[in-house]
Amino acid sequence: MSLDPLLLEVLACPCEHHAPVEVDGDPATAIVCTRCRTTFPVRDGIPVMLLDDAAPGPHGIGNPVSSVDE
Template identity: 40%
Template sequence: MSIQGAKDELQAIDPQLLSILVCPITRTALVHDTEAQELISEAAGLAYPIRDGIPVMLVEEARPL
């Protein structure tokens, strides 16, 4: 993969979408980790993956922080 291709993959989540999404456990706001491509729930101590630009908001898919 080229350097440009790698940079293209590190896309920011649409701010409007990020303002709507909440942790399914705590119902608190999420923080987007662009480099790791995850949405972080500090309250739950979980990181939800973003795959192909789509947040996977399933608790069983989240990793513990």
């Protein structure tokens, strides 16, 4: 199941910086913050944007990942 592109345009990471998110994988099983790389699960086609359910990025939730780290 794919996520609605309009939904992806309005979703943002719930950390204080509110960076956009992108789909991780095909079909979408998770979405990832473009700033901190925190991963949020997609369950039954619905993104779960709760920090308690998220997998923190390499530097933690909300902490930016530089291009060198990727």
